[in-house]
Amino acid sequence: MANLQPVRGTRDIHPDERQRHRFIEETARNVAARYGYTEISTPIFEFSEVFKRTLGDTSDIVTKEMYTFEDKGGDEITLRPEGTAGVARMLISGGLAQDLPLKYFYRGPMFRYERPQKGRFRQFHQTGIELLGVPEPLGDVEVIALGASVLNELGLLSKTTLELNTLGNAESRNSYREKLIAYFNDFRSDLSEDSQDRLERNPLRILDSKDKQDQNIVANAPEFSESLDGESKEFFAAVTEGLDVLSIAYRLNSRLVRGLDYYCHTAFEFTTWELGTQGTVLAGGRYDGLVGQMGGTSTAGVGWAAGIERLAMLAEDIPEEVRPIAIIPVVPELQDKSLEIAQDLRSRGFTIEFGYRGNMSRRLKRANKLNAIASVIIGPDELERGAATVRNLDSGDQQEVSLEVLADHLKQFS
RNA sequence: GCGGGUGUAGCUCAGCUGGUUAGAGCACUAGAUUGUGGAUCUAGGGGUCGUGGGUUCAAAUCCCAUCACUCGCCCCA
Numbered sequence: 001m002a003n004l005q006p007v008r009g010t011r012d013i014h015p016d017e018r019q020r021h022r023f024i025e026e027t028a029r030n031v032a033a034r035y036g037y038t039e040i041s042t043p044i045f046e047f048s049e050v051f052k053r054t055l056g057d058t059s060d061i062v063t064k065e066m067y068t069f070e071d072k073g074g075d076e077i078t079l080r081p082e083g084t085a086g087v088a089r090m091l092i093s094g095g096l097a098q099d100l101p102l103k104y105f106y107r108g109p110m111f112r113y114e115r116p117q118k119g120r121f122r123q124f125h126q127t128g129i130e131l132l133g134v135p136e137p138l139g140d141v142e143v144i145a146l147g148a149s150v151l152n153e154l155g156l157l158s159k160t161t162l163e164l165n166t167l168g169n170a171e172s173r174n175s176y177r178e179k180l181i182a183y184f185n186d187f188r189s190d191l192s193e194d195s196q197d198r199l200e201r202n203p204l205r206i207l208d209s210k211d212k213q214d215q216n217i218v219a220n221a222p223e224f225s226e227s228l229d230g231e232s233k234e235f236f237a238a239v240t241e242g243l244d245v246l247s248i249a250y251r252l253n254s255r256l257v258r259g260l261d262y263y264c265h266t267a268f269e270f271t272t273w274e275l276g277t278q279g280t281v282l283a284g285g286r287y288d289g290l291v292g293q294m295g296g297t298s299t300a301g302v303g304w305a306a307g308i309e310r311l312a313m314l315a316e317d318i319p320e321e322v323r324p325i326a327i328i329p330v331v332p333e334l335q336d337k338s339l340e341i342a343q344d345l346r347s348r349g350f351t352i353e354f355g356y357r358g359n360m361s362r363r364l365k366r367a368n369k370l371n372a373i374a375s376v377i378i379g380p381d382e383l384e385r386g387a388a389t390v391r392n393l394d395s396g397d398q399q400e401v402s403l404e405v406l407a408d409h410l411k412q413f414s
Numbered sequence: 415g416c417g418g419g420u421g422u423a424g425c426u427c428a429g430c431u432g433g434u435u436a437g438a439g440c441a442c443u444a445g446a447u448u449g450u451g452g453a454u455c456u457a458g459g460g461g462u463c464g465u466g467g468g469u470u471c472a473a474a475u476c477c478c479a480u481c482a483c484u485c486g487c488c489c490c491a
Contacts, residue, residue: 064489065490081490082491110491114488114490115416117484117486118484118485277487278491280491304491311491328449359447360448360451362451363451364450365452368451375450377449377450393451398450
């Protein structure tokens, strides 16, 4: 514990930023609700197996990014690095396969042991949706449309590009994989060190390498589209058609691949150019193989996850917190009376700040700093007449108001 | 895990090639203003110069290590 700093890659979220996060979460939750998605939450840790079995042994998440530890009972536990595996596990352990289709929304912290960077943390937050039990391309369309709606409501759709690709079904993907390996093997020694490694573990990854030399080699690599079989092509065509119907703009990107093993068919990413290298803001795809791989009855799935920190960095029009009304006793003897009034107003739904100490001037200063919209000044003179002074802190106008109608009068400020 | 940059007050930073008690603006506290905030003026509090070691008569300043942050690679939301 060095100097009471938070653990690397974790941080405190102060009120202003938490407000931004909450706005994003609530927007996503509301939009998802309109599509019929209801909120769930799964534990933030699971048996390590849950992630190992589903994410694939070759993914970086499993090989180097998991927060794994043994608990006191000797079980191997992992803090969740993403949300989908937990939802799939929930489907199986809850016996929910008979209630398909299911539509879930979730939000919460995720954990990855990575080197922190802009827009990347060891504890970060995602919000996401999962659509289970819909093998039709209409599911992909709905999921992408929902993602676009969320970005739109956040005012961020214009700052992003939707990139779209298909990984085809399992057969198509395997045959493409073989063609790629054959192709890249001829250039093996010319590939970057990273890509030589990828050739063993995850050849599709070479396609989006940022190395110049790699890109030259990739330029002539076989195209995915040539390996797609009839079913895969048809599926993808239906997805793009649906997006066209909804006028959702996309850019086909045959180099877009996914790090996680369970994806098939549709893969998509909403990317921004405003966050430097961590530009992916909302991404997902279809994962029909996941539930089966985990040991449940094979169930179709599509979904996405969005990074809340990243969205928060982009979002501009965050609604401000409710502005309080300050109650200010003019003399110490009126503290109790003021407290009663404050309590009464709070019970009626008003947001009330009660300065704790100091003379009137001091309390007004404090009210101003709290961005109070008005103050109710409780003074002996008015009180004799059963009234208080209400001051509008934006305009400076003030007037005497009978205590009986105080609450009604204050409604103009909420 | 790998490479580059940065670390001085709560915040933004100044402090030249080492030289006495380390500075500014903003913020904070108090007063001018014993029934009126946002402006102004005055006074005040606050810093182991990230941490540890080294060089030196002398280190915020030079060297090494370490930690944190940051940008990029890997990977990803």
